[in-house]
Amino acid sequence: LISPCKKFEHPGFTLPALTFYQERVNISCQCANTSCPSDLQVTPTPTDVKKNQVDTRPDTIVLLWMWPFGSKHPLSCDEFNITGCHVTVDKSVYHQAHGVLFHHRDIGNTAMPTEPRPWFQKWIWFNMESPGNSGKIPNLDNSFNLTSGFRLDASMPMPYGSMEQLPSVKESFELPTKTRLICWVVSNWHERLERVKYFTELKQYINLTLYGRAFGKPLNDHDYENLVSSCKFYLSFENSIYKDYITEKLYRPMMLGTLPVVLGPPRENYERLVPPNSFIHVNDFPSPKELVDRLLYLDKNDNEYLKYFEWRKWFTVTRAKFAQEACCRACVYIRNNKGYQVFASINKWYWG
Numbered sequence: 001l002i003s004p005c006k007k008f009e010h011p012g013f014t015l016p017a018l019t020f021y022q023e024r025v026n027i028s029c030q031c032a033n034t035s036c037p038s039d040l041q042v043t044p045t046p047t048d049v050k051k052n053q054v055d056t057r058p059d060t061i062v063l064l065w066m067w068p069f070g071s072k073h074p075l076s077c078d079e080f081n082i083t084g085c086h087v088t089v090d091k092s093v094y095h096q097a098h099g100v101l102f103h104h105r106d107i108g109n110t111a112m113p114t115e116p117r118p119w120f121q122k123w124i125w126f127n128m129e130s131p132g133n134s135g136k137i138p139n140l141d142n143s144f145n146l147t148s149g150f151r152l153d154a155s156m157p158m159p160y161g162s163m164e165q166l167p168s169v170k171e172s173f174e175l176p177t178k179t180r181l182i183c184w185v186v187s188n189w190h191e192r193l194e195r196v197k198y199f200t201e202l203k204q205y206i207n208l209t210l211y212g213r214a215f216g217k218p219l220n221d222h223d224y225e226n227l228v229s230s231c232k233f234y235l236s237f238e239n240s241i242y243k244d245y246i247t248e249k250l251y252r253p254m255m256l257g258t259l260p261v262v263l264g265p266p267r268e269n270y271e272r273l274v275p276p277n278s279f280i281h282v283n284d285f286p287s288p289k290e291l292v293d294r295l296l297y298l299d300k301n302d303n304e305y306l307k308y309f310e311w312r313k314w315f316t317v318t319r320a321k322f323a324q325e326a327c328c329r330a331c332v333y334i335r336n337n338k339g340y341q342v343f344a345s346i347n348k349w350y351w352g
């Protein structure tokens with residue numbers, strides 16, 4: 001029962017139907033591109049569920065149970081042009097809330113609701129960290145109704161960034177002035193990490209501009225943007241390699257007009273989110289040496305280099321707004337999908 005998704009055509013690239021802006025997308029189409037997780041069961045509400053709490057509120061209410069990592073953000077859905085949603089952290093609306101969103105990292109240090117859930121209420125498990133960076137919690141199975149996060153097969157997928165089609169095709173685009181060749185800003189350093197192994201070999205063939213805590217040169221947001229936009233290439237190396245785990249390390253350089261060199265899941269995975277010719281994948285080359293040869297070639301051949309930015313004539317890139325966006329997506333989803341849903345085995349689905 002999958003409805004067709006609205007697709008945007010662009011030479012060589014079809015936008016995945018993940019965007020929820022303007023409510024133009026029927027959310028239930030999301031399984032068309034991904035396979036629906038088999039353990040997401042959608043069945044009629046069981047007859048023994050007592051409808052003693054009445055769902056009378058005109059708005060769809062989503063309660064954010066805890067601020068992810070304790071950091072507070074705006075919660076309104078106005079900027080996504082979504083109306084009829086009330087997103088709040090006020091726990092006193094618990095009995096009216098249609099959705100309650102829980103951030104995985106903070107489950108365990110925040111008390112969970114103790115009062116029974118109203119029959120219409122859905123609990124949403126939200127996680128933007130990779131399985132390797134997320135502690136496993138034993139009792140996740142059969143307690144949540146929906147999942148949200150970067151996994152494209154989540155009930156409500158939310159990648160770290162998305163491409164938005166421009167209102168009209170642009171004739172040309174401009175890149176910031178380039179004064180550096182390859183840059184990398186990195187904090188988390190460990191010899192066992194794939195990206196550290198790759199870098200260790202790469203640096204034998206080329207000098208790089210290196211910043212971040214790992215090199216004793218941390219950068220604030222502003223300096224990061226100034227630096228990265230001045231680089232021809234940026235190493236968008238993920239800290240751990242998992243299906244769909246493609247973070248702001250890809251999207252920020254794209255936004256800044258810098259060509260990402262990615263290390264993460266396979267190329268096909270990236271191609272589900274961004275145009276095939278908008279990045280360079282380390283797996284495209286037999287070894288770091290050949291990658292360096294290619295980058296040096298592109299440095300000398302502007303026309304070839306600029307081809308990687310053709311997408312800028314059709315699209316802009318935006319970054320996800322974590323809790324706010326997750327709550328607004330949840331609101332739209334819940335409004336459109338009122339049936340009974342239980343996500344039976346989060347642990348197996350997420351950690352395998």
Ligand SMILES: *[C@@H]1O[C@H](CO)[C@@H](O)[C@H](O)[C@H]1NC(C)=O
Nearest residue numbers: 021022023078079080081082
């Ligand atoms: C919201 O609607 C306004 C007015 O129609 C439009 O200019 C804006 O681009 C829309 N924003 C999004 C995120 O779709």
Ligand SMILES: *[C@@H]1O[C@H](CO)[C@@H](O)[C@H](O)[C@H]1NC(C)=O
Nearest residue numbers: 202203204205206207208292
């Ligand atoms: C890196 O820079 C140093 C100092 O300028 C130079 O001696 C070295 O040959 C360069 N290494 C590579 C691989 O280009």
Ligand SMILES: *[C@@H]1O[C@H](CO)[C@@H](O)[C@H](O)[C@H]1NC(C)=O
Nearest residue numbers: 120121142143145340341342
């Ligand atoms: C949500 O999941 C819980 C726990 O499995 C279940 O008892 C409840 O009926 C579900 N609610 C809805 C609206 O799907």
